[in-house]
Each structure stands twice: as structure tokens, then as C-alpha cells.
């Protein structure tokens with residue numbers, strides 16, 4: 001299995017996003033660095049629109065993730081409901 | 090008349106289909122081959138451009154919206170930084186020398202990336218990559234502008250920030266990053282995508298931006314962190330474009346594999362050579378360090394790059410051969426680079442210095458196999474000499490590698506006490522390279538690399554002096570004249586940090602900021 005990851009700027013916009021990701025992906029590992037928070041996961045990581053909306057109390061477009069995104073690793077697939085990173089091996 | 094339309098919002102996939110694919114057409118006044126003359130000459134075979142996927146499915150309207158939001162956030166921070174004397178919050182003015190190197194060596198390349206992606210977008214017949222390249226082209230000019238704007242704040246107070254464009258086109262060490270992008274830009278659109286989109290953006294960009302920006306955060310440089318992360322937020326899209334492009338080329342035709350593999354091998358090595366400057370910055374230039382170059386290399390290249398190449402193995406792609414050499418090099422290159430800049434500190438537009446004892450202990454802990462054995466004695470000797478008033482500055486000119494343009498300072502893979510030289514012949518002339526990797530690249534396209542504008546050769550040919558220089562004058566000092574041509578502020582931009590104007594000013598201003606006088 002290979003590691004996929006996603007990193008965001010550390011700020012108030014990303015706090016609920018990171019919390020949602022950690023809840024939806026058991027086994028994901030949080031790596032907090034200066035001004036940056038990185039989430040590592042084995043093989044696959046899924047970000048769900050609904051989980052973020054439940055936390056922030058408003059509708060959320062997954063493309064908003066881009067504003068605070070720092071980097072990703074893995075093949076990406078994005079639709080209206082999920083943002084998925086995965087390695088095909 | 091009132092038309093009642095049930096307004097159903099388009100899904101992401103539908104919207105993307107309409108607003109990218111829906112915008113393309115087959116030309117009729119001119120044949121497609123005449124409209125897109127660069128689409129075929131590199132030998133890459135594409136049968137169906139419609140199969141191109143953009144997994145972000147970003148359309149132009151959404152692009153403007155999110156980019157505007159990023160800019161608003163960025164400029165709010167930059168204003169606060171300027172209004173609150175943010176330049177005095179950094180750990181130490183020594184730190185700014187890394188930023189000078191960034192402004193002169195990296196920011197102008199953002200502009201070249203802007204031009205390169207505009208050209209790639211123009212030259213690809215497929216609509217999907219055209220739109221993605223257009224967005225990246227706009228991102229890159231934003232990066233150049235925001236970096237120059239953010240760093241202009243430092244230019245008000247510190248030396249070495251005043252003429253990055255002029256320097257980029259002339260100065261010996263800046264020809265390293267410049268020639269890297271020029272090499273890519275003068276290739277065809279597919280090679281450009283492998284060079285910059287894939288090798289640089291996907292495989293290597295994390296090594297440049299992530300440790301650099303975390304380092305800036307650690308050292309209190311809010312301006313750099315903010316533009317860095319703002320630029321980096323576009324990077325995920327760029328990385329995705331690079332990866333999709335390579336997968337697309339490999340899926341379209343099996344004949345593309347050897348061409349793509351050759352470019353990956355070439356551009357991985359070219360990129361890694363350029364990143365030597367980043368390694369040096371991480372290990373020697375940050376007063377507070379985040380991680381060593383070796384650690385960053387292991388996380389972002391060995392682990393992350395390993396996962397990527399495992400994934401690409403299904404297409405027949407192999408890890409570039411140079412990785413073997415890189416595994417040896419990761420323990421050496423940052424030390425060799427700083428030792429070089431220390432010696433040429435008279436001819437650089439930023440300050441250099443001896444590492445302190447504490448810093449050397451950190452380096453031995455991070456590099457247990459090499460630092461104490463090969464490098465500590467060298468730095469200790471130079472420091473002792475400096476303390477006796479003999480700060481060493483080399484006044485000779487080094488030989489440069491014909492490909493990467495780095496002075497020949499790297500050592501043999503099996504002997505770190507022996508400088509590595511390789512020699513090739515082309516049309517009866519000898520050409521020199523720094524490594525097997527660079528020699529291989531030269532030998533594959535000698536017609537291209539014999540044209541390199543090598544700063545040292547140019548000095549010897551008399552092309553690097555101001556019009557007022559007079560070689561017939563008995564007092565003529567060639568090195569001094571070259572530095573004038575570079576537009577260095579002599580005695581302020583260059584030489585040791587110890588005793589510099591930057592050091593004095595920073596200490597005075599910081600004193601004023603914390604006391605009533």
C-alpha cells in the first residue's frame with residue numbers, strides 16, 4: 001500500500017474540514033507542521049461534502065477546498081459529493 | 090412574457106463538459122495540422138483528445154471566483170505585514186538571504202512558467218489540456234506578481250533585493266535555475282509538460298515549497314508564508330495536470346512510452362540538480378530549521394515519489410536511473426553547495442557565513458555518515474581563519490557543467506573526496522559535465538547544449554563587463570568589473586553576514602522596536 005496525503009493551511013476555515021476528514025477516514029494520520037496541517041492515509045482518502053456541511057452549518061462546494069489547499073499526493077477524483085485521493089496499487 | 094424555467098443546477102461533471110469540451114471546434118479554413126504545427130513533431134501519438142480528463146473539473150467561472158478569494162486573503166496579510174513592521178518579526182536578518190535567493194532565482198521562473206503554459210495551451214489541439222494550461226498560465230503570472238510584490242517590502246530595508254531581473258540574466262549561480270526553464274521552454278509542448286508539469290510540479294515541487302514555506306513560518310516570515318501557501322494552493326491543480334498529462338500520453342499509444350521515459354529520466358535529474366540550492370537553504374540558511382534536506386528528500390521523493398512510480402508501473406514506467414546517485418548525493422550536496430557559496434561569498438548577491446557550533450552539531454546529528462567526516466573540518470578551518478582576519482574569498486572562476494550550469498563542485502558517487510568530471514566530444518570540441526546524469530543528457534542532444542550561455546565562458550569571452558570597463562588600465566580588476574556588470578551593491582549585497590549592513594540595521598531597528606529611546 002502507498003501513502004496518499006493532503007495538506008491544508010492551518011486556519012479557521014480548514015479546522016472543521018480537517019476534523020471531518022479525520023472522522024470519515026479511520027486510520028488517517030494527522031501531521032501538524034508550522035502553518036500547515038497534513039493528513040496521511042494508506043492507499044485512499046475520501047473527503048465528503050456532507051460531513052463538512054454538517055460541521056459548518058452551511059452548504060459547501062468541494063471546490064472551496066482549493067482556497068486553503070497546499071498539496072496532494074495520489075490520483076484525484078472529484079465530483080459534487082466526494083473528493084477522493086487514491087493510488088491504484 | 091414570463092418564462093417559468095425550472096432551474097436545476099448542473100452537476101460538476103456536466104458543467105465541466107459544457108464549459109470545456111463544448112468550447113472546442115475543428116477548424117475548417119485551415120487544416121488542424123497547420124493550426125497546431127507543434128502537436129506532432131516530438132513523436133508523441135495522440136488518437137483521441139476527448140479522452141483527456143481533468144479530475145478537478147474546474148471551469149473558468151469557478152476558477153475566477155476561487156482565485157479572487159485567494160488574492161483577497163493574500164493582500165490582507167501583506168498589508169498587515171507592511172503596516173506592522175513585519176520585517177522585524179523574523180528570527181534574524183540572516184534568514185533573509187534565503188529569500189534573496191528565492192526572489193532572484195525562483196520568482197522570475199514563475200513568469201517563464203506563465204509563458205510556457207500559455208504556449209503549451211496554444212499548441213495542444215485538445216480542449217481539455219488547453220483550458221487546464223490556460224488556468225495554470227494565469228496562476229503562474231499571479232505567482233510571479235505576488236512574490237515580487239510581497240518581497241518588495243524587504244527591498245525597502247535590506248540589501249540584495251533591488252534588481253532580480255537584471256541579475257537573473259547575468260549572474261553565475263542564477264543561470265542554474267534560468268537555464269533549467271529555458272531548456273524546458275525551448276522544447277516542444279509535450280516535453281514541456283513532462284519537464285515542468287510532471288517532473289517539476291508533481292515530483293519535485295513539494296521539496297521546494299513545503300519545506301521552504303514551513304521554514305518561513307518557523308522563522309517568522311509572514312509575507313513569504315502567505316504568498317508561498319497562496320501559490321501552493323494552485324499547485325495541487327498543477328500537479329494533477331502533470332500527472333493526467335503523463336497518463337494520457339501513455340494510454341494513447343504504446344509508442345509513447347520510451348519517449349516519455351526518456352523525458353522523465355532527463356527532467357528528474359535536471360530538477361534535482363536545481364534543488365541543490367533548496368537543500369543548501371534548508372540546511373544552512375534558516376536560523377530555525379524545520380527538517381534537513383535529507384529528511385525532506387526521504388519524505389517527498391523516496392516515499393511519495395516511490396508511491397507515484399509504483400502507480401505508473403502499470404504503464405511500464407520505471408523510476409529514473411538517477412535515483413541511485415541521488416541516494417548517495419542526499420548526504421552531500423547541501424554541504425558542498427554551502428561550501429561553494431562560502432568561498433564565492435564575494436561574488437554572490439547575498440551573504441554567507443560560518444555555521445555556529447550549535448548548527449554544526451545539528452548537522453552532524455542529521456548527517457551522521459558524512460558531516461563530521463568530510464565537512465565539519467572544512468567549515469571549522471575556514472572559521473578559524475576568519476577569526477584571525479583571513480576570511481577566505483575565492484577570486485578565480487569555476488568551470489561550469491555544460492548542462493546544469495552548476496560549478497563542478499560535486500564529487501564522485503563512490504568517493505566524496507574526488508571532484509566528478511565527465512567529458513564529451515562534439516564536432517571536434519570538448520564539453521564538460523558534472524555527472525553521469527548531465528553527460529547523458531548532453532550526449533543525447535549535443536546540438537542543443539553546445540549553445541548554452543555559460544556565465545563563466547561569457548566572462549572569459551569579455552561579454553560580462555560594463556561599457557566603462559577598461560582592461561588596458563593597470564588597475565583593472567576583472568572580478569570587480571564583473572560584479573559591477575551584475576549591478577551588485579559592492580560591500581553591501583555580498584561578503585560575510587558578520588559585519589554586514591543588514592546585520593547592523595536589523596539589530597538597531599529591532600532594538601528600537603522593543604525600547605523607548
Ligand SMILES: [Fe+2]
Nearest residue numbers: 199229232320
Ligand atoms: Fe508557480
Ligand SMILES: [Fe+2]
Nearest residue numbers: 490493523527
Ligand atoms: Fe551538471
